[in-house]
Amino acid sequence: MARSMVIVESPAKARTIGKYLGKDFIVRACSGHIKDLPQKALGVNIKRDFEATYRVLPGKEKIVTDLKKAAEKSKAIYLAADPDREGEAICQHLAEELNGSSGREVHRVLLYEITKPAILEAFKHPTAIDKHKVEAQQARRILDRLVGYKISPLLWTNVRKGLSAGRVQSVALRMIVDREHEIRAFVSEEYWNFTAFVQAKNPPPFEAKAVKRNGKKFKVSNQEEADQLMEELGSSEFKVSNLTKKARKRNPVPPFITSKLQQEAARALRFTVRKTMMVAQRLYEGVELGDGESVGLITYMRTDSTRVAASALSEVREFIEESYGKPYLPTRALTYRGKKNAQDAHEAIRPTSALREPSKVQSFLSQDEFRLYNLIWKRFVASQMKPAVFDQTDIEIEAGSTEFKAVGSVMKFDGFLKLYDQAVEDKDKLLPLVEVGEKLQVEKVVPEQKFTQPPPRYSEATLVKALEDKVIGRPSTYASILSVIQSRDYVKKEEGRFVPTELGETVLQLLVDYFNDLFDYNYTAKLEQSLDEIEEGKEDWLHTLKGFYLEFSRELDHARKEMKNLKKQATLAGVQCEKCGAEMVVRWGRFGKFIACGAYPECKNTREMDNTEGDDEEGKEPAETCDKCGKPMTHRKGPYGTFLACSGYPDCKNTKKTIQVDGKTKIREDTRLDEECPKCGSNLVLKHGSNGEFSACSNYPDCRYIKQETTGVTCPECEKGQIVRRKSRRGRNFYGCSAYPECKFVLWNKPISEKCPSCGAAYLVERSTKKEGLVRLCQQEGCSYREAAEAVPAG
Numbered sequence: 001m002a003r004s005m006v007i008v009e010s011p012a013k014a015r016t017i018g019k020y021l022g023k024d025f026i027v028r029a030c031s032g033h034i035k036d037l038p039q040k041a042l043g044v045n046i047k048r049d050f051e052a053t054y055r056v057l058p059g060k061e062k063i064v065t066d067l068k069k070a071a072e073k074s075k076a077i078y079l080a081a082d083p084d085r086e087g088e089a090i091c092q093h094l095a096e097e098l099n100g101s102s103g104r105e106v107h108r109v110l111l112y113e114i115t116k117p118a119i120l121e122a123f124k125h126p127t128a129i130d131k132h133k134v135e136a137q138q139a140r141r142i143l144d145r146l147v148g149y150k151i152s153p154l155l156w157t158n159v160r161k162g163l164s165a166g167r168v169q170s171v172a173l174r175m176i177v178d179r180e181h182e183i184r185a186f187v188s189e190e191y192w193n194f195t196a197f198v199q200a201k202n203p204p205p206f207e208a209k210a211v212k213r214n215g216k217k218f219k220v221s222n223q224e225e226a227d228q229l230m231e232e233l234g235s236s237e238f239k240v241s242n243l244t245k246k247a248r249k250r251n252p253v254p255p256f257i258t259s260k261l262q263q264e265a266a267r268a269l270r271f272t273v274r275k276t277m278m279v280a281q282r283l284y285e286g287v288e289l290g291d292g293e294s295v296g297l298i299t300y301m302r303t304d305s306t307r308v309a310a311s312a313l314s315e316v317r318e319f320i321e322e323s324y325g326k327p328y329l330p331t332r333a334l335t336y337r338g339k340k341n342a343q344d345a346h347e348a349i350r351p352t353s354a355l356r357e358p359s360k361v362q363s364f365l366s367q368d369e370f371r372l373y374n375l376i377w378k379r380f381v382a383s384q385m386k387p388a389v390f391d392q393t394d395i396e397i398e399a400g401s402t403e404f405k406a407v408g409s410v411m412k413f414d415g416f417l418k419l420y421d422q423a424v425e426d427k428d429k430l431l432p433l434v435e436v437g438e439k440l441q442v443e444k445v446v447p448e449q450k451f452t453q454p455p456p457r458y459s460e461a462t463l464v465k466a467l468e469d470k471v472i473g474r475p476s477t478y479a480s481i482l483s484v485i486q487s488r489d490y491v492k493k494e495e496g497r498f499v500p501t502e503l504g505e506t507v508l509q510l511l512v513d514y515f516n517d518l519f520d521y522n523y524t525a526k527l528e529q530s531l532d533e534i535e536e537g538k539e540d541w542l543h544t545l546k547g548f549y550l551e552f553s554r555e556l557d558h559a560r561k562e563m564k565n566l567k568k569q570a571t572l573a574g575v576q577c578e579k580c581g582a583e584m585v586v587r588w589g590r591f592g593k594f595i596a597c598g599a600y601p602e603c604k605n606t607r608e609m610d611n612t613e614g615d616d617e618e619g620k621e622p623a624e625t626c627d628k629c630g631k632p633m634t635h636r637k638g639p640y641g642t643f644l645a646c647s648g649y650p651d652c653k654n655t656k657k658t659i660q661v662d663g664k665t666k667i668r669e670d671t672r673l674d675e676e677c678p679k680c681g682s683n684l685v686l687k688h689g690s691n692g693e694f695s696a697c698s699n700y701p702d703c704r705y706i707k708q709e710t711t712g713v714t715c716p717e718c719e720k721g722q723i724v725r726r727k728s729r730r731g732r733n734f735y736g737c738s739a740y741p742e743c744k745f746v747l748w749n750k751p752i753s754e755k756c757p758s759c760g761a762a763y764l765v766e767r768s769t770k771k772e773g774l775v776r777l778c779q780q781e782g783c784s785y786r787e788a789a790e791a792v793p794a795g
Contacts (some may be wrong), residue, residue: 003025003075004074005028005070005074005076006026006077007027007080008028008081009082010029013114013285014029015027015784016294017119029080030090032065033086033090034056034063034064035096035097036057036141037054037145038053041053042149043055044142044146044441050549060618063182064331065207067098069099071098071104076104076105077095077105077106077107079094083112085134085137086476088130091108091129091361107126107127107128108129111300113299114295114352116295118352129351132536136531136532136535142545144166148166150556151515151556158563158566159566160588164649165507167524169488171524172481173491173507174501174519176500177508179500182455183455186455187210188451188454189221190449191219191221191452192225192447193210193604194209194445194449195208195446196399196442196444197445197446198397198440199443200240200432200438202432202433202434206573208404208405210403212403213403226447234404237399237439238398238437238440239397239399240435242394243395243399244394247412248390248409249389250387251549252387253382253383253420254336254383255306255308255349255379256348257305257306257349258304258349259305259475259478261276261375263461263462263465266459267461268375272482273461273485274479277517279369280298280372282788283301284298284301287361287365289361290641297351297361297373297400298349299347299348302474303349303475304345304474307335307347307348308380312347312354313333313384314333314379317329319381324418327386330384330385333384334384348380349380350380351376356377358374361537368788369787382419383416385415385416388414389412389413391410393408395431408431454557455558459498460482460496464478464482470524472525473528474528485504489501490507518555527544556736569589570585570586572585573585574582575595579605579647580599582598582599582603585598594607616699631648633648633654634647672685672698673695675695677703680699680705682697682698682699682703683698684697684707685697694734708725708738709725710723710733711751711752713753713763715739716762718743720743721743723747723751724738731768733736733750735747735751749766750766751765756783756785758783761779775787
C-alpha cells in the first residue's frame with residue numbers, strides 16, 4: 001500500500017515527526033530552500049511583470065531527485081516546512097518540483113509546536129499553500145535581488161570589487177554610522193550631583209539626592225556653582241518637608257517574542273543573536289528525552305505575537321497554583337497587548353508544556369539548550385503570575401534653596417519575581433520613620449563632578465531593539481542582517497559594540513548620496529508594512545514592485561551617471577616618493593586606502609596607509625631599514641594583513657611580518673622554543689603564517705622540518721599514531737594519522753579528545769556550518785549526537 005509523504009526542512013524535525021505519525025507516512029527533509037534565483041544572473045524579467053526565474057540550488061540536485069523518486073511512490077504529499085513566509089515559499093517550490101502534472105494530492109500542514117498532540121491535530125486539518133505568503137516572500141526576494149544586483153556593480157566600479165549593497169542591511173549600517181556621527185559630534189557638558197548623608201531621630205541613617213533648586217530641576221554646571229552651594233548648605237537646616245507612602249506594583253512581563261528573546265538572551269546569557277536562533281531552532285525541532293521519544297520543547301521561535309493558546313494558559317495556571325499556591329495566581333489568565341504591526345498567526349514563544357520544568361529535562365540538553373529553555377520557561381510561567389508589590393516611601397527634605405529626596409521601597413509580596421528574578425533591578429532600601437517638620441542631622445554632603453556622555457554604540461541587543469522600534473526587517477531576518485554587515489567588513493566589534501569601518505562609512509556615504517530615499521528609515525519601514533499587507537491579502541505584490549521600481553530606476557540612472565569614482569580620485573598624502581621624488585597621493589584599492597606615487601604609471605611605488613599613533617617621522621615611515629640592502633622598509637598590506645617590505649622592491653624582496661601593539665606597528669619576531677628539532681637538533685621556533693601559528697626548525701632553509709599539530713586523539717584505525725593536522729595540495733586542512741603512509745586514516749573535520757556522551761565513541765569532531773555555526777557531533781554510524789560548540793578566539 002502506498003504511503004503518504006511528509007516533507008519538512010531539517011533531519012532533526014523529520015526524525016521527531018516520523019516517530020509520531022507511524023507506518024502510513026514516510027518523512028523526508030529538504031534541508032531548507034531547494035530553489036532560488038540564479039546566482040550569476042538577475043533572474044527577474046522587469047519588463048514581463050517581474051517574472052522570476054528559479055533554479056534548483058547548487059548542491060540540492062540529489063535531494064530533489066531523491067524526493068521526486070519518493071513522491072512517485074506516495075499517494076499524497078504533506079508539506080510541513082516552518083509556518084512563515086520562507087516556509088511557505090519552500091512548500092510552493094516543493095509542490096512545483098514534486099507534483100508536476102500527476103495531479104497527486106498536495107497538502108500544507110502548519111506545525112507551531114513539535115509535540116505528539118499538536119502534530120496529530122495538524123495532520124487532521126491540513127490546508128492549502130497560502131498564496132499570499134508566497135507572494136510576500138517572492139516580493140521580498142525580488143526587492144532584495146534588484147537592490148543587490150543593480151547597486152553592487154556601482155560599488156565595484158567606483159570603490160572596489162567584492163562590495164555589496166543590501167536593501168535592509170544597508171539601513172542597519174546607516175544606523176550604526178549615524179550613531180558614530182552622533183558620538184563624534186557630541187560635546188560633553190559638566191554637571192554636578194549632590195548627595196546628603198543624614199540621620200533622623202530613628203535609625204537607620206540614609207542618603208538623599210538633590211532634585212530641585214529654587215523650585216526648578218536641580219542643575220549645577222561648574223566648580224564655582226558647586227562651591228557656592230556647598231557654602232550655602234553648610235549653614236542650612238535640613239528638615240523633612242513632605243512624606244509620601246504608597247503601594248507600588250511591578251507587573252509581570254509578557255512571554256517572549258523573537259526580538260525580545262534575542263535581546264534578553266544577549267543580556268542574561270551573553271548569546272549572539274545568531275546563536276540564540278540556532279539554539280531555539282533545536283529546542284523547537286525536537287529533543288530526545290528519557291522515554292526514547294523526541295519532543296519539541298518550545299513553540300515556533302519566529303513570532304512577534306504575545307498571544308497564548310487557551311490550553312496552554314489553563315495548564316500553566318494549574319501549575320502555578322500547585323507549585324506556588326493560590327496567592328500567586330491571578331483571578332483570570334493575563335493577556336498582553338501586542339505591537340501595533342504584529343502578525344498574530346503564531347503564538348508567543350513558550351514551552352510546549354509548562355509541566356516540563358527545566359530541571360526535569362536538563363540532563364537531556366546541552367548547556368546552551370538548557371540555559372535558553374530555562375529562560376523561556378521562566379518568562380512564560382512568570383507572565384501568568386501576580387504582580388510584585390512594594391511599599392514605597394518618598395522623603396522630601398528642604399535645605400535652603402535646595403530640595404533633596406530619598407526613595408525607599410520594601411517588597412511586601414514577591415509575586416512573579418519569585419520565579420523571574422532577572423527582572424529585578426531595585427534592591428530593598430530601608431528608610432527610617434520620620435515626621436514632617438523633623439530636623440535631620442547632616443553627617444556630610446558629597447558633591448560629585450560628572451560629565452555628560454555620548455550615546456553608546458550599538459550592541460547586538462540594542463541594534464535589534466532599534467531595528468524593531470523602527471519596524472525595519474522582521475524577527476527572522478535580524479540574525480542575517482547582523483552577520484552580513486560584519487562579513488562585508490562594513491562594521492567591526494569593539495568590546496561587544498558595533499563600530500563602522502572606514503570602508504563601511506565610505507560605502508554608506510555613496511549609498512545615501514545617490515539612494516537617500518531607498519535607504520531612508522521611514523521608507524524601509526513603509527516597504528516592510530507593504531510586505532505584511534501582501535501576506536494578509538490587502539495589497540497586490542505586483543503593484544508594490546512596480547511602485548518601488550518606478551522611483552528606484554530613476555535613482556539608479558542618476559547614480560550611474562554621477563556617482564563619484566573613488567578609484568580615480570586622489571588626494572595629496574603630504575609626502576614625497578622615495579624613488580622618484582614626486583608627490584605621493586591617497587588612492588582606493590582592493591584592501592582599502594593606500595599611498596601611491598603621483599607619477600604612476602612611470603613610477604609604481606606604493607605604501608600602506610599608516611594609521612598608527614605615535615610613530616616617528618609623522619607616522620608615515622617606520623624607523624626600520626632593510627637588513628639586506630639598507631634601504632628604508634615601508635608598510636604594505638597583503639591578503640593576510642600588514643607587513644614591512646623593502647622600498648628597493650623588486651631588486652630586494654625582503655619582507656617582515658608586523659603586528660599592532662598598543663596602537664603601534666611592531667615587527668613580529670619568531671619565538672624561540674625550548675624544544676629541539678628531531679631532524680637536525682636545532683631549536684624549534686614559533687612562526688606565523690597565513691594559516692596562523694606553527695612550529696618549525698630555526699635552521700630553515702637548510703632544515704625544513706615543520707612540527708605537525710596534534711589533536712591529542714589516538715588514531716582509531718591503527719591505535720598507534722596520533723591524529724595530526726595536515727594540508728592538502730589545494731591548501732585545505734584535513735586530519736590524518738601521524739603514522740602515514742603506514743596508516744592512511746583521514747578525517748576532514750577536526751577530532752576532539754572527548755567521548756561521545758550518547759554512544760561512548762572515543763572522540764567527537766568539530767564542524768562549522770553557515771546555518772548552525774560551530775558544532776560538535778559524533779561520526780559513529782547510527783549516533784545522532786550533535787551540540788553547539790563555542791568558538792575559541794584566536795590567540
